[in-house]
Amino acid sequence: DAKTTQPPSMDCAEGRAANLPCNHSTISGNEYVYWYRQIHSQGPQYIIHGLKNNETNEMASLIITEDRKSSTLILPHATLRDTAVYYCIVRVAGRGSTLGRLYFGRGTQLTVWP
Amino acid sequence: EAGVAQSPRYKIIEKRQSVAFWCNPISGHATLYWYQQILGQGPKLLIQFQNNGVVDDSQLPKDRFSAERLKGVDSTLKIQPAKLEDSAVYLCASRPTATGRSSEAFFGQGTRLTVV
Numbered sequence: 001d002a003k004t005t006q007p008p009s010m011d012c013a014e015g016r017a018a019n020l021p022c023n024h025s026t027i028s029g030n031e032y033v034y035w036y037r038q039i040h041s042q043g044p045q046y047i048i049h050g051l052k053n054n055e056t057n058e059m060a061s062l063i064i065t066e067d068r069k070s071s072t073l074i075l076p077h078a079t080l081r082d083t084a085v086y087y088c089i090v091r092v093a094g095r096g097s098t099l100g101r102l103y104f105g106r107g108t109q110l111t112v113w114p
Numbered sequence: 115e116a117g118v119a120q121s122p123r124y125k126i127i128e129k130r131q132s133v134a135f136w137c138n139p140i141s142g143h144a145t146l147y148w149y150q151q152i153l154g155q156g157p158k159l160l161i162q163f164q165n166n167g168v169v170d171d172s173q174l175p176k177d178r179f180s181a182e183r184l185k186g187v188d189s190t191l192k193i194q195p196a197k198l199e200d201s202a203v204y205l206c207a208s209r210p211t212a213t214g215r216s217s218e219a220f221f222g223q224g225t226r227l228t229v230v
Contacts, residue, residue, distance in 0.1 A: 034218075043118070043205050043221030044157065087156060101147075101170070102219060104156030 003027065003090045004105055011111040018075040020108050022088030025069045032091045033064060034102065035073045037084040044087065044104075047073065078112045085109050116140065118222035120206050126228045132194040135225045139187070139208030145169075147219065148181055148191050149205040157205055163189060196229045203227070 005023040012018040024033060032051050036044040048055055048062045050071070055062045061074040075082055087107040119138040127133050139146050144165050149157035160179065161171040165186035174181065178197070183189040193200055203224040 041223075043207070043223050045221070046218040049218070085156075101159060101162060102157075104149075104158070106154075106156050 003103065004088045006086075006088050006105060006108045008106065009109040009111070011113060012075075012078045014080060014112055014114050015077055018078040018082065018110060018112070020073040020075075020086050020088075020110065021070065022073070023070045024088070024090050027068050027090050033062065033068075033071050034089040034091050035060070035062065036087045036089065036102075036104075037082075038087070038107070039081075039084040047086075049091070078110075080112050080114065083110060083112045118206055118208055118220050120204075120222035120225055122225055123223065124226045124228075126230060127196055129198055129229050130195040132192065133196055133227060134193075135191045135204050135206075135227075137189045137191070137206030137222060139189070139206070140210075140220055143208035143210050143220075144186070145209040146183055146189050147207045147209075148189070149207065149221075151203040151205055151224070153202070160191070193227075196227075198229050201227055201229045 003024055003026055032049050034049040035047040037047055038044045048057055048060050050062045050064050062071060064071045085107040087104050089102050091102060118140055121136050125133055146163040148160045150160050151157040159173055161174045161181050162169040163183040166183050179193055181191045203226050205221055205224045207219045207221045209219045
């Protein structure tokens with residue numbers, strides 16, 4: 001079952017920063033926060049993940065609060081091609097049958113407008 | 115690097131017919147997943163393989179769904195007989211290792227099944 005809460009939709013002007021929030025108040029100490037996105041008619045695509053520290057890569061930045069109960073995905077300069085459903089996922093870590101399993105919620109539909 | 119390949123891309127069948135989907139994961143990826151995504155919802159895990167063994171199939175409707183991963187590479191997912199509520203996109207994903215905590219999963223484009 002999904003352990004995250006996201007707004008169903010957001011919009012953003014092209015060229016502006018898109019800040020997508022996620023609540024994961026029941027996250028455990030060894031669970032990572034993952035973000036994936038799904039562009040229409042495609043499979044989900046990995047964006048970024050983090051445990052405690054803020055992370056940045058070529059696609060986005062991930063800000064995790066100190067208590068780890070929420071996080072924000074930041075797309076610094078949104079483009080029309082960033083229009084997609086964005087999923088925030090708490091991933092069970094460690095060995096065993098549940099390793100690597102991703103539980104998707106409904107995500108946030110981000111619409112970038114010109 | 116080649117991605118996860120799935121076929122067919124689209125399939126339309128009548129209810130009570132059978133259908134099979136094929137997945138070729140990224141070379142060397144030990145872990146393979148099948149997900150079902152109903153329109154408007156996030157993907158839901160159906161089954162997880164580690165090499166050619168099933169790790170978890172607790173969410174697979176075993177009365178009509180079956181999956182196999184012979185030789186630990188390609189995988190097939192079958193539905194027999196199909197119901198209207200099976201209409202969905204079936205996604206295959208793979209990961210390099212089951213032991214890496216932070217390795218990402220790579221998804222195919224999916225097979226869109228319509229049952230009429």
